[in-house]
Amino acid sequence: xxxxxxxxxxxxxxxxxxxxxxxxxxxxxxxxxxxxxxxxxxxxxxxxxxxxxxxxxxxxxxxxxxxxxxxxxxxxxxxxxxxxxxxxxxxxxxxxxxxxxxxxxxxxxxxxxxxxxxxxxxxxxxxxxxxxxxxxxxxxxxxxxxxxxxxxxxxxxxxxxxxxxxxxxxxxxxxxxxxxxxxxxxxxxxxxxxxxxxxxxxxxxxxxxxxxxxxxxxxxxxxxxxxxxxxxxxxxxxxxxxxxxxxxxxxxxxxxxxxxxxxxxxxxxxxxxxxxxxxxxxxxxxxxxxxxxxxxxxxxxxxxxxxxxxxxxxxxxxxxxxxxxxxxxxxxxxxxxxxxxxxxxxxxxxxxxxxxxxxxxxxxxxxxxxxxxxxxxxxxxxxxxxxxxxxxxxxxxxxxxxxxxxxxxxxxxxxxxxxxxxxxxxxxxxxxxxxxxxxxxxxxxxxxxxxxxxxxxxxxxxxxxxxxxxxxxxxxxxxxxxxxxxxxxxxxxxxxxxxxxxxxxxxxxxxxxxxxxxxxxxxxxxxxxxxxxxxxxxxxxxxxxxxxxxxxxxxxxxxxxxxxxxxxxxxxxxxxxxxxxx
Amino acid sequence: xxxxxxxxxxxxxxxxxxxxxxxxxxxxxxxxxxxxxxxxxxxxxxxxxxxxxxxxxxxxxxxxxxxxxxxxxxxxxxxxxxxxxxxxxxxxxxxxxxxxxxxxxxxxxxxxxxxxxxxxxxxxxxxxxxxxxxxxxxxxxxxxxxxxxxxxxxxxxxxxxxxxxxxxxxxxxxxxxxxxxxxxxxxxxxxxxxxxxxxxxxxxxxxxxxxxxxxxxxxxxxxxxxxxxxxxxxxxxxxxxxxxxxxxxxxxxxxxxxxxxxxxxxxxxxxxxxxxxxxxxxxxxxxxxxxxxxxxxxxxxxxxxxxxxxxxxxxxxxxxxxxxxxxxxxxxxxxxxxxxxxxxxxxx
Numbered sequence: 001x002x003x004x005x006x007x008x009x010x011x012x013x014x015x016x017x018x019x020x021x022x023x024x025x026x027x028x029x030x031x032x033x034x035x036x037x038x039x040x041x042x043x044x045x046x047x048x049x050x051x052x053x054x055x056x057x058x059x060x061x062x063x064x065x066x067x068x069x070x071x072x073x074x075x076x077x078x079x080x081x082x083x084x085x086x087x088x089x090x091x092x093x094x095x096x097x098x099x100x101x102x103x104x105x106x107x108x109x110x111x112x113x114x115x116x117x118x119x120x121x122x123x124x125x126x127x128x129x130x131x132x133x134x135x136x137x138x139x140x141x142x143x144x145x146x147x148x149x150x151x152x153x154x155x156x157x158x159x160x161x162x163x164x165x166x167x168x169x170x171x172x173x174x175x176x177x178x179x180x181x182x183x184x185x186x187x188x189x190x191x192x193x194x195x196x197x198x199x200x201x202x203x204x205x206x207x208x209x210x211x212x213x214x215x216x217x218x219x220x221x222x223x224x225x226x227x228x229x230x231x232x233x234x235x236x237x238x239x240x241x242x243x244x245x246x247x248x249x250x251x252x253x254x255x256x257x258x259x260x261x262x263x264x265x266x267x268x269x270x271x272x273x274x275x276x277x278x279x280x281x282x283x284x285x286x287x288x289x290x291x292x293x294x295x296x297x298x299x300x301x302x303x304x305x306x307x308x309x310x311x312x313x314x315x316x317x318x319x320x321x322x323x324x325x326x327x328x329x330x331x332x333x334x335x336x337x338x339x340x341x342x343x344x345x346x347x348x349x350x351x352x353x354x355x356x357x358x359x360x361x362x363x364x365x366x367x368x369x370x371x372x373x374x375x376x377x378x379x380x381x382x383x384x385x386x387x388x389x390x391x392x393x394x395x396x397x398x399x400x401x402x403x404x405x406x407x408x409x410x411x412x413x414x415x416x417x418x419x420x421x422x423x424x425x426x427x428x429x430x431x432x433x434x435x436x437x438x439x440x441x442x443x444x445x446x447x448x449x450x451x452x453x454x455x456x457x458x459x460x461x462x463x464x465x466x467x468x469x470x471x472x473x474x475x476x477x478x479x480x481x482x483x484x485x486x487x488x489x490x491x492x493x494x495x496x497x498x499x500x501x502x503x504x505x506x507x508x509x510x511x512x513x514x515x516x517x518x519x520x521x522x523x524x525x526x527x528x529x530x531x532x533x534x535x536x537x538x539x540x541x542x543x544x545x546x547x548x549x550x551x552x553x554x555x556x557x558x559x560x561x562x563x564x565x566x567x568x569x570x571x572x573x574x575x576x577x578x579x580x581x582x
Numbered sequence: 583x584x585x586x587x588x589x590x591x592x593x594x595x596x597x598x599x600x601x602x603x604x605x606x607x608x609x610x611x612x613x614x615x616x617x618x619x620x621x622x623x624x625x626x627x628x629x630x631x632x633x634x635x636x637x638x639x640x641x642x643x644x645x646x647x648x649x650x651x652x653x654x655x656x657x658x659x660x661x662x663x664x665x666x667x668x669x670x671x672x673x674x675x676x677x678x679x680x681x682x683x684x685x686x687x688x689x690x691x692x693x694x695x696x697x698x699x700x701x702x703x704x705x706x707x708x709x710x711x712x713x714x715x716x717x718x719x720x721x722x723x724x725x726x727x728x729x730x731x732x733x734x735x736x737x738x739x740x741x742x743x744x745x746x747x748x749x750x751x752x753x754x755x756x757x758x759x760x761x762x763x764x765x766x767x768x769x770x771x772x773x774x775x776x777x778x779x780x781x782x783x784x785x786x787x788x789x790x791x792x793x794x795x796x797x798x799x800x801x802x803x804x805x806x807x808x809x810x811x812x813x814x815x816x817x818x819x820x821x822x823x824x825x826x827x828x829x830x831x832x833x834x835x836x837x838x839x840x841x842x843x844x845x846x847x848x849x850x851x852x853x854x855x856x857x858x859x860x861x862x863x864x865x866x867x868x869x870x871x872x873x874x875x876x877x878x879x880x881x882x883x884x885x886x887x888x889x890x891x892x893x894x895x896x897x898x899x900x901x902x903x904x905x906x907x908x909x910x911x912x913x914x915x916x917x918x919x920x921x922x923x924x925x926x927x928x929x930x
Contacts, residue, residue, distance in 0.1 A: 148819040245806035266921050267914045268699050269670045350838035352818035441682025532663030550814045
């Protein structure tokens with residue numbers, strides 16, 4: 001365990017903060033105020049619009065008047081609440097648990113053991129973000145569909161039994177966890193990477209077995225990250241839509257999100273009031289979920305893994321189990337490759353079909369030609385690059401500063417920063433899109449109709465991811481490093497630039513790349529907010545999906561995925577050249 | 583003095599006459615009623631000075647891009663800015679833009695149900711087009727003073743699509759009752775959106791509730807995807823058939839060699855899209871010029887190339903537009919009740 005100390009001792013006392021009197025203004029105070037205001041500006045107006053939409057009549061003569069009808073409609077529609085809740089919890093807990101267990105194990109293997117294929121695992125984890133979720137789900141259906149799934153058909157031919165019917169609860173849990181394993185893997189890598197092995201060595205020297213060392217030292221040190229990731233995966237799985245819709249509905253399994261989706265999409269225009277009411281319920285649930293997390297992580301000094309002491313990287317020698325570890329690592333790229341291979345296959349065909357000699361004779365690049373025949377593609381790629389780079393940079397910078405205040409400051413209101421940054425986690429994309437649309441139509445800020453409305457929307461949307469990447473990274477850095485720098489005469493900004501940022505840069509870069517890649521294909525918000533002239537790649541992907549051209553969609557997505565990964569790698573290299581990586 | 587008056591009159595009268603003869607409509611209200619023989623030239627001249635037209639559409643595939651390109655080729659100097667989304671998203675966006683007092687859209691092309699919603703929300707302006715005369719009365723939405731809110735620019739037909747390798751010819755239904763064929767049990771799929779709801783509406787209209795109830799025993803699987811994506815599953819063999827697939831999508835799939843086919847049943851629910859003008863178009867000349875183009879031979883010919891149907895043509899099956907002749911409120915109520923039935927018969 002890291003150095004114990006009092007809680008006050010663990011937090012930097014910025015002059016005047018702990019005292020009841022009004023603090024004197026210094027750059028740190030100004031930065032705190034700026035961070036708070038920036039978060040409030042990004043998050044609170046959409047939140048207000050969502051709250052407002054949830055309690056007013058949205059149509060007809062009584063439009064704008066107060067009502068609780070949207071909440072009542074949700075309650076009325078949940079006629080079989082018990083089944084829905086049970087399905088939702090089974091799905092989200094199951095997915096979060098599988099993803100957490102496997103992702104954490106992979107992170108440990110990659111960072112703390114000598115298992116091979118580490119780089120491959122990292123590359124595939126980043127690539128996974130660039131592949132649109134809908135593509136992966138369609139790919140898995142092509143592989144594991146009960147009647148024509150490629151893997152199922154192949155296995156049935158060999159053994160007489162199909163591998164798995166994807167249209168089932170176990171299929172849903174498995175596919176959802178596949179989507180989350182790369183995120184868990186990257187998030188959990190940071191604490192394992194920055195952990196001082198001396199702590200484990202001391203435990204081992206004191207006679208603890210390998211398992212005891214893991215249980216009593218390694219795992220407790222990684223606990224805040226584990227909890228953060230568990231919370232993230234659980235909440236996101238709870239509000240996941242693609243898999244419950246594409247896999248759950250044909251299986252006859254309804255969860256809360258699909259039930260409510262079907263309620264709000266009915267009729268001529270969506271019932272955003274009900275969607276907003278649903279969001280406010282989720283916001284309350286998430287606030288409840290965050291409470292135990294704060295309780296556990298409030299004593300941040302317990303979780304420091306980077307201190308002023310020099311330590312050498314040390315990896316556990318797995319001995320003869322090394323190749324088993326390697327095989328487990330290979331599962332991650334395999335999970336990305338399988339659906340992509342299925343999609344790549346369909347991108348070469350005029351219509352979907354299982355591999356056969358006849359199908360081989362139909363292989364062509366027509367889908368690629370058609371998908372890229374649009375003259376507006378170059379413009380949309382440029383727009384997407386601008387939007388994703390700007391969104392990822394601002395989101396990471398802002399959440400890094402916010403996370404520093406959350407972890408280090410002794411101000412009681414610091415939890416508000418975390419709450420604000422986490423709030424968008426529960427805004428359904430489409431509802432957030434509407435809220436931002438309304439906001440910038442009402443405000444005299446000239447971003448409506450430009451790509452900058454997308455940037456503002458994406459920054460707000462991905463704050464929760466930025467804050468979790470930054471928060472867990474900062475928790476692992478001992479305050480003595482910062483105090484040492486400041487005691488040596490460095491200003492706060494110098495300390496951040498020369499000490500803190502280099503230490504947490506791997507985590508920040510992971511967060512940046514994650515947001516960059518995911519915003520490149522973010523759909524629900526882009527669909528509502530794009531305008532003629534500000535079209536982005538995601539909208540093109542949606543158009544292809546909406547037209548039912550799975551082959552063209554597959555061709556376009558594969559090329560865009562490859563391009564996105566290249567651009568992402570370029571930025572990583574650039575950062576490394578600037579000496580920003582550890 | 584009298585001489586001066588005569589001189590003034592002599593100078594003013596011919597000038598006034600010339601002005602009156604060549605007078606062009608100045609306001610949007612005047613423009614939308616203009617029927618002069620120089621309509622196209624006048625609109626084009628105005629559109630050129632406006633520079634562009636903003637078009638909101640629900641047309642799918644490459645058709646709307648081809649439409650924009652064809653218009654730009656014909657009317658050089660007028661750029662088409664397209665925003666493409668579903669009817670409900672277009673409606674939502676137009677409502678919010680109107681609330682925010684932003685006049686952005688000029689011409690709208692979307693499904694009739696959503697146009698009805700827009701009309702009721704005062705988002706559309708009635709207009710005149712010389713092409714209205716060639717459309718049957720039921721394909722137009724009449725407004726006051728001889729103007730129309732929209733005319734049907736394209737039609738899509740919903741019927742039974744199946745995989746020819748998986749469904750024997752004897753099991754291919756000829757009417758809605760044929761959906762109960764034992765060979766189709768547990769092999770059909772439907773999407774959870776409008777086309778399926780309209781098929782249920784058509785079954786209720788032709789066969790009654792009893793047949794809808796019996797369909798539950800057929801174990802039809804619901805899919806939260808769009809009809810063309812379901813057609814892909816049919817082509818791949820994951821689903822054998824569906825009673826709610828668009829004819830134009832099947833034609834495209836057949837052209838690519840997919841082993842699928844489409845048949846109309848008793849009544850063919852028809853998805854229609856109309857061309858309308860926004861209530862406050864920022865580029866009124868271009869708005870009208872584009873609507874004329876959509877409804878005229880150029881636009882119609884192009885849509886036919888993309889396998890859209892035409893309201894004036896007979897395709898040999900009985901078409902049904904569920905929203906036609908209904909009020910927006912009643913149509914939405916019907917739609918919701920059909921959607922509920924879809925979920926009931928597909929629930930396990």
